[in-house]
Amino acid sequence: MPVIKGGKKHALPAGNGRLLKLELLSNPEALCLVRATVERAAEVLHFPDTDTRAIVRSVDEALANVMRHAYGGNPGKPIEVVCNKVKLDGGAKGKRAGLEIVLEDRGAAPDPAKFKSRPLDEIRPGGLGLHFIRESMDVVEFRRKKGKNQLRLVKYLSPAEQDPGS
Amino acid sequence: MQIAARPATGGTILDIQGDIDLAHSPAVRKALLQEIKEKKTPKVFLNLEKVRYIDSSGIASLVEGLKASRDIGSRLILYGLSKSVREVMELSRLQKIFEIHESEAQALAS
Numbered sequence: 001m002p003v004i005k006g007g008k009k010h011a012l013p014a015g016n017g018r019l020l021k022l023e024l025l026s027n028p029e030a031l032c033l034v035r036a037t038v039e040r041a042a043e044v045l046h047f048p049d050t051d052t053r054a055i056v057r058s059v060d061e062a063l064a065n066v067m068r069h070a071y072g073g074n075p076g077k078p079i080e081v082v083c084n085k086v087k088l089d090g091g092a093k094g095k096r097a098g099l100e101i102v103l104e105d106r107g108a109a110p111d112p113a114k115f116k117s118r119p120l121d122e123i124r125p126g127g128l129g130l131h132f133i134r135e136s137m138d139v140v141e142f143r144r145k146k147g148k149n150q151l152r153l154v155k156y157l158s159p160a161e162q163d164p165g166s
Numbered sequence: 167m168q169i170a171a172r173p174a175t176g177g178t179i180l181d182i183q184g185d186i187d188l189a190h191s192p193a194v195r196k197a198l199l200q201e202i203k204e205k206k207t208p209k210v211f212l213n214l215e216k217v218r219y220i221d222s223s224g225i226a227s228l229v230e231g232l233k234a235s236r237d238i239g240s241r242l243i244l245y246g247l248s249k250s251v252r253e254v255m256e257l258s259r260l261q262k263i264f265e266i267h268e269s270e271a272q273a274l275a276s
Contacts, residue, residue: 050253129223
């Protein structure tokens with residue numbers, strides 16, 4: 001599994017951390033609906049505004065990549081978005097709650113060379129989406145399995161924002 | 167997404183309303199390039215006060231507009247950026263590349 005960014009110990013939810021599952025089609029008009037939903041999910045988990053915007057931006061950019069690249073701009077293709085509440089075992093520092101978003105599509109496998117961000121000092125259109133995702137999320141993992149692309153994004157609450165009851 | 171053009175001192179103001187995302191960035195790109203390349207407007211002011219969200223495709227449209235304006239020696243001036251739009255500009259390291267002002271009055275006076 002190529003890991004774009006990550007490497008922290010994480011606990012995968014065994015179903016009970018599931019917050020929601022969205023099934024949508026590769027129509028860019030659906031992006032605003034997903035953004036609104038993910039924004040609310042992040043707010044419910046008490047992410048601060050800056051982190052909420054970062055999570056929304058990452059999911060939106062990832063979905064846009066699926067629509068443009070995996071499905072080549074063809075509308076009507078299936079995409080699944082699952083949001084889970086997860087906990088990071090930080091050892092002596094305790095556990096940290098987080099939001100995991102898993103995107104799945106049945107489009108073309110991406111070229112691993114395209115996982116590289118372009119230099120930002122080049123002023124030209126394009127190539128920024130992955131940079132936004134990497135800058136915004138704690139974990140970014142991609143894998144191709146059984147003809148499906150799966151992108152896993154995780155953002156953890158900082159210790160100061162932990163809800164004692166979570 | 168709504169885009170409206172109105173005349174301003176030395177140029178045109180494009181009022182944008184809505185999210186500039188994959189669905190709507192082509193319309194922004196088209197409006198910008200029409201003003202810059204076809205009409206050769208010397209100053210194009212982009213009013214982003216009612217833009218809550220912009221994605222990388224929206225940024226790409228703005229960069230294309232900036233390049234086109236530089237090619238013909240005109241100016242593309244942005245104002246009224248929300249916190250979210252400003253963050254994306256900073257993430258892209260473009261906040262110093264674009265001419266950005268807080269308000270319409272400041273943009274027009276520039």
